[in-house]
Amino acid sequence: xxxxxxxxxxxxxxxxxxxxxxxxxxxxxxxxxxxxxxxxxxxxxxxxxxxxxxxxxxxxxxxxxxxxxxxxxxxxxxxxxxxxxxxxxxxxxxxxxxxxxxxxxxxxxxxxxxxxxxxxxxxxxxxxxxxxxxxxxxxxxxxxxxxxxxxxxxxxxxxxxxxxxxxxxxxxxxxxxxxxxxxxxxxxxxxxxxxxxxxxxxxxxxxxxxxxxxxxxxxxxxxxxxxxxxxxxxxxxxxxxxxxxxxxxxxxxxxxxxxxxxxxxxxxxxxxxxxxxxxxxxxxxxxxxxxxxxxxxxxxxxxxxxxxxxxxxxxxxxxxx
Numbered sequence: 001x002x003x004x005x006x007x008x009x010x011x012x013x014x015x016x017x018x019x020x021x022x023x024x025x026x027x028x029x030x031x032x033x034x035x036x037x038x039x040x041x042x043x044x045x046x047x048x049x050x051x052x053x054x055x056x057x058x059x060x061x062x063x064x065x066x067x068x069x070x071x072x073x074x075x076x077x078x079x080x081x082x083x084x085x086x087x088x089x090x091x092x093x094x095x096x097x098x099x100x101x102x103x104x105x106x107x108x109x110x111x112x113x114x115x116x117x118x119x120x121x122x123x124x125x126x127x128x129x130x131x132x133x134x135x136x137x138x139x140x141x142x143x144x145x146x147x148x149x150x151x152x153x154x155x156x157x158x159x160x161x162x163x164x165x166x167x168x169x170x171x172x173x174x175x176x177x178x179x180x181x182x183x184x185x186x187x188x189x190x191x192x193x194x195x196x197x198x199x200x201x202x203x204x205x206x207x208x209x210x211x212x213x214x215x216x217x218x219x220x221x222x223x224x225x226x227x228x229x230x231x232x233x234x235x236x237x238x239x240x241x242x243x244x245x246x247x248x249x250x251x252x253x254x255x256x257x258x259x260x261x262x263x264x265x266x267x268x269x270x271x272x273x274x275x276x277x278x279x280x281x282x283x284x285x286x287x288x289x290x291x292x293x294x295x296x297x298x299x300x301x302x303x304x305x306x307x308x309x310x311x312x313x314x315x316x317x318x319x320x321x
Contacts, residue, residue, distance in 0.1 A: 001211065002256040003038065004264020006247060010034050011267040014128070015274040015301060018098060020294035026232025027222045029182055030240035032131050033191045037244045039135060040195020041252070044146040048199070053147055064320045065139050068268075069116070071316055072308065073132065076272040077113070080125030083279045092282055097289070098275050100127035118185055127275050130183055137185055138192040145196035152196040159190030167234070178233040191241055198245050202252075209250035218243040265313060269305035277301050 010031035017028030051057035084101060087094050094101045102123025104110045111117075113124050118137040124130075145152040166177040166187065181187045198205060221243055224231045232240075256264070278288070278297045285293045 001215070001251060002254040002260040002264070003042075003248065003251050004256050004260040004267070006215075006251055007035070007038065007267040008263035008270070010038075011270040011274075012298070014271055015298060016294060018275055019278050019289060019297040020291060021289040022291065023294075024222060025225045025229070026236055026240075029232060029237055030218075030222060030244070033182070033188075033237060033241050034244035034247075035131070036135070036138075036188055036191035037195040037198070037241060038248055039138065040142060040145065040192035041198050041248050042195075043139065043142045044152075044196040044199040045252075047143065047146040053143070058143065060321050061143075062139070067316050067320055069132065069136065072269055072272060072312055073116070073126065073129070074114070075308065075312060076126045076269075076276065077124075079273070080127075080276040080279075083276050084125060087279060087282065090283060092279075094279050094282070097278055097282065098127040100124060100130065101275070101279070125276070126272060128271060134183065134185060134188050138188070141189075142192060142196065145193055146199075149197065149200040152193050152200060155189045155193030156197055159187055159193060162186045163190060163238070170234075176233075178237075182237060190238075194241060194245060195248070198249060202249060205245070205249045206253075208246065209253075210246075211250045211254065214243065214246040214250045218247050265309050266302065266305050269308045269313070270301055273304060273308070274301045277304060 013027040013031040017023045017031075047053065047057075047061060051061040080101070081103070084094050084103065100123060103125070104113050104123060109119075109123075112119050113126075113129060116129065116133045116136045118133050126132075141155070145155050163181050166181045169175055170177045218240070221236065221240055222232075224236060274297060277300045278293070281293060281297055281300065282288050287293070
């Protein structure tokens with residue numbers, strides 16, 4: 001397994017969590033923060049080792065990132081919008097599958113969705129777009145985190161303090177702050193800056209790499225929910241971040257084979273499209289979010305994602321510089 005396969009596994013955890021009501025709680029949140037940390041690591045790596053911090057290098061970095069994120073996302077927006085319009089004619093409540101499904105209510109919100117401005121929980125034809133907003137925001141911030149390890153540490157401690165503050169609010173005022181900790185810009189700094197720090201100290205952390213043990217431990221952390229139902233929403237998400245760092249440092253030097261490359265390419269469209277393709281399946285199931293529903297959602301998502309790679313992603317790759 002390489003980082004490409006790990007990225008695909010994370011995307012499948014998100015898919016399974018959204019399409020199957022019986023999915024153990026916590027895995028999807030762990031996967032999203034795993035994505036964030038992996039992005040912080042890889043963006044720091046390519047900025048230091050591929051693009052450099054020259055004006056030309058930064059322009060290439062942003063150009064290639066835009067080609068990676070936006071074309072497939074816009075296709076997902078069009079597919080999601082068409083699917084919701086169709087289900088409206090059948091009087092299906094698509095919010096039953098994901099409450100973030102919806103059409104933006106103003107032109108400003110449409111524009112915000114289209115360009116992925118870092119706004120908070122707007123309704124969107126692509127309900128996983130909130131995490132993409134955070135990702136796109138940190139594509140800018142990561143330049144600072146990548147260029148100087150001291151700034152990376154500052155970003156990490158800002159995120160850490162923010163999370164501690166929100167946890168304090170949770171326990172002192174009995175208010176659920178998990179959504180704010182897990183999916184807003186400030187608290188997520190701990191994940192992106194953590195990925196940058198992992199790169200800056202990769203020689204040190206590499207001493208502890210262990211591919212199999214790190215993956216097994218990451219999985220076992222997700223099963224603690226069965227014993228402690230509140231664990232994922234408290235310390236569990238932070239333990240998962242440390243374990244994701246262990247997996248990343250254990251895998252990043254692993255040579256990717258052909259299957260790793262295919263799975264790595266599949267991860268993004270799988271993440272983007274699974275909820276919309278779940279909507280398409282809704283009229284054919286009396287009980288959506290059953291194990292059967294998730295199974296067929298898994299099959300359909302992988303097939304459509306593979307086709308989208310051939311028709312969209314591969315031609316776009318040729319435009320990268």
